[in-house]
């Protein structure tokens with residue numbers, strides 16, 4: 001399936017529900033510009049149709065299927081989100097639409113681009129924080 005194809009309504013609904021629930025669970029918000037969320041959800045839904053899994057649409061993969069066979073690292077919510085609460089697609093942000101960078105290593109690109117962005121809800125999310133450094 002080409003990456004610019006229209007995703008099925010079923011996959012769109014599935015991703016919309018997932019995003020809403022995961023924001024609640026992780027204590028994050030949607031970007032104030034709704035087009036940002038719409039574009040990412042569309043990309044995730046296209047990947048569900050194409051690959052059966054919501055592979056992150058904001059990365060380049062030389063081979064998407066091989067990427068999925070190798071690991072679940074970039075299946076949404078990805079490892080970076082579950083460990084550091086950082087979403088480089090801006091699907092899960094603070095209320096101002098900035099990605100949370102507080103927990104990232106200082107040499108991570110996210111820290112370099114956005115500086116230190118504190119977590120407004122530190123009691124939520126980061127369900128895989130114990131895996132930091134393991135994958």
Ligand code: SF4
Nearest residue numbers: 056076078081087088
């Ligand atoms: S960066 Fe991670 S959490 Fe954000 S959309 Fe991509 S896979 Fe999902």
